[in-house]
Amino acid sequence: MHDIPAMESNTKSYSLRQIFVFFFIQIVISFFLFTLIQTNGDSKLVFCPSKNDSLSEGQLRTSIKDENEKPGLIILLWAWPFGGQFPLDKCPELYGISGCQFTADRSWYNRADAVILHHRDVCFSKKQLPQDPRPLNQRWIWFNLESPSHSPNLDFMNDLINLTMSYRLDSDIFTPYGWLETLREPRNFSIPPKSKMVAWAVSNWNPSSKRVKYYEELRKYIKIDVFGQGHMNLSREKHHETISQYKFYLAFENSQHQDYITEKLWSNALLSSAVPIVLGSTRENYERFLPREAFIHVDDFPSAQEMAAYLLELEKDNERYQNYFHWQSQKQPVGRTNWITHLCKACQTLRQSPTYRTISSLSKWYK
Ligand SMILES: *[C@@H]1O[C@H](CO)[C@@H](O)[C@H](O)[C@H]1NC(C)=O
Numbered sequence: 001m002h003d004i005p006a007m008e009s010n011t012k013s014y015s016l017r018q019i020f021v022f023f024f025i026q027i028v029i030s031f032f033l034f035t036l037i038q039t040n041g042d043s044k045l046v047f048c049p050s051k052n053d054s055l056s057e058g059q060l061r062t063s064i065k066d067e068n069e070k071p072g073l074i075i076l077l078w079a080w081p082f083g084g085q086f087p088l089d090k091c092p093e094l095y096g097i098s099g100c101q102f103t104a105d106r107s108w109y110n111r112a113d114a115v116i117l118h119h120r121d122v123c124f125s126k127k128q129l130p131q132d133p134r135p136l137n138q139r140w141i142w143f144n145l146e147s148p149s150h151s152p153n154l155d156f157m158n159d160l161i162n163l164t165m166s167y168r169l170d171s172d173i174f175t176p177y178g179w180l181e182t183l184r185e186p187r188n189f190s191i192p193p194k195s196k197m198v199a200w201a202v203s204n205w206n207p208s209s210k211r212v213k214y215y216e217e218l219r220k221y222i223k224i225d226v227f228g229q230g231h232m233n234l235s236r237e238k239h240h241e242t243i244s245q246y247k248f249y250l251a252f253e254n255s256q257h258q259d260y261i262t263e264k265l266w267s268n269a270l271l272s273s274a275v276p277i278v279l280g281s282t283r284e285n286y287e288r289f290l291p292r293e294a295f296i297h298v299d300d301f302p303s304a305q306e307m308a309a310y311l312l313e314l315e316k317d318n319e320r321y322q323n324y325f326h327w328q329s330q331k332q333p334v335g336r337t338n339w340i341t342h343l344c345k346a347c348q349t350l351r352q353s354p355t356y357r358t359i360s361s362l363s364k365w366y367k
């Protein structure tokens with residue numbers, strides 16, 4: 001045991017000299033390399049801390065806070081969508097999105113960084129559009145959630161618009177009716193008790209429409225409860241509660257267009273935990289937004305009669321029916337969007353400086 005300290009001190013005195021020489025050489029080499037890097041690139045900044053780098057943490061926090069409190073972008077909502085007003089200052093509170101000041105006061109026109117033009121409120125006459133010259137760098141945003149079939153006079157907007165904002169996935173500002181959110185933790189999703197088969201809520205009954213024709217055919221083979229004007233009552237408060245008793249919901253769109261998937265799917269069906277039976281764009285298009293096993297598409301069957309037969313089969317096979325909900329252990333639908341949701345989306349996208357352009361013809365794209 002006593003030998004060991006002696007050996008150690010011996011080693012120490014020997015190593016110290018070696019270590020010194022070793023490090024001296026290292027330092028010389030490092031200095032040489034460092035000079036090389038400095039003359040070669042912009043690494044200089046890294047090695048030359050400025051006085052500002054030594055800001056205290058308190059000072060840093062203040063400067064970050066100041067950054068967030070900048071007045072930000074002024075966004076003018078040219079007309080209230082369909083005339084309905086709502087608070088415009090809720091983006092930070094609802095979505096944590098800040099940096100935009102919304103106003104619906106047209107006297108801000110000359111100061112606005114962007115103007116949102118809701119199609120239905122500006123499309124009946126060119127006079128409904130801003131008439132004053134456009135301030136330099138002001139962006140006009142065309143906002144529309146209606147389908148092309150219900151969007152008249154698209155040509156009024158030719159050569160005026162810098163950004164599109166709609167449910168179309170390829171919009172500059174993509175703002176859908178709903179979407180799926182991936183859960184942080186998987187959950188045990190439980191399907192609400194079901195005592196009824198098929199529900200449909202419809203406000204606009206057009207006998208020659210594809211959806212009414214399909215319904216007329218389908219009802220020959222299976223019971224469908226219809227809600228809406230001239231049909232059964234469905235109050236807004238009881239909507240989800242009522243629909244959740246049904247196994248299936250007809251999420252039939254009023255027209256068939258790319259990406260046009262509305263609250264009929266997101267809110268009426270999915271938030272009520274009824275399996276959506278969709279009629280709208282193609283199955284392939286729906287699958288851009290939903291897992292393929294989350295819905296039934298009318299095109300999955302050669303006829304309404306065959307679809308009815310399939311639904312009646314599912315009625316007796318609970319395990320198969322439950323397969324339509326497996327995805328809900330990982331994801332949940334978000335469907336309660338409203339006007340402010342869409343405006344916040346505009347703020348968020350504009351803050352990320354998207355590319356601007358002039359859109360020569362909306363009707364070439366929006367169809
Ligand atoms: C350093 O900070 C001061 C005061 O905060 C500021 O005026 C100056 O521009 C900063 N300099 C650099 C190089 O960032």
Ligand SMILES: *[C@@H]1O[C@H](CO)[C@@H](O)[C@H](O)[C@H]1NC(C)=O
Pocket residue numbers: 186187188
């Ligand atoms: C889900 O249910 C299973 C079986 O009942 C249970 O073992 C598991 O802990 C549950 N998971 C969650 C996230 O509640």
Ligand SMILES: *[C@@H]1O[C@H](CO)[C@@H](O)[C@H](O)[C@H]1NC(C)=O
Pocket residue numbers: 231232233
């Ligand atoms: C539907 O509800 C309204 C108001 O709640 C009521 O006045 C009306 O009679 C109801 N109609 C039917 C068919 O139950």
Ligand SMILES: *[C@@H]1O[C@H](CO)[C@@H](O)[C@H](O)[C@H]1NC(C)=O
Pocket residue numbers: 137138139140159160161162356357358
């Ligand atoms: C926006 O569109 C207008 C009208 O065509 C055009 O004059 C302007 O240059 C565009 N702005 C940007 C930033 O591209």
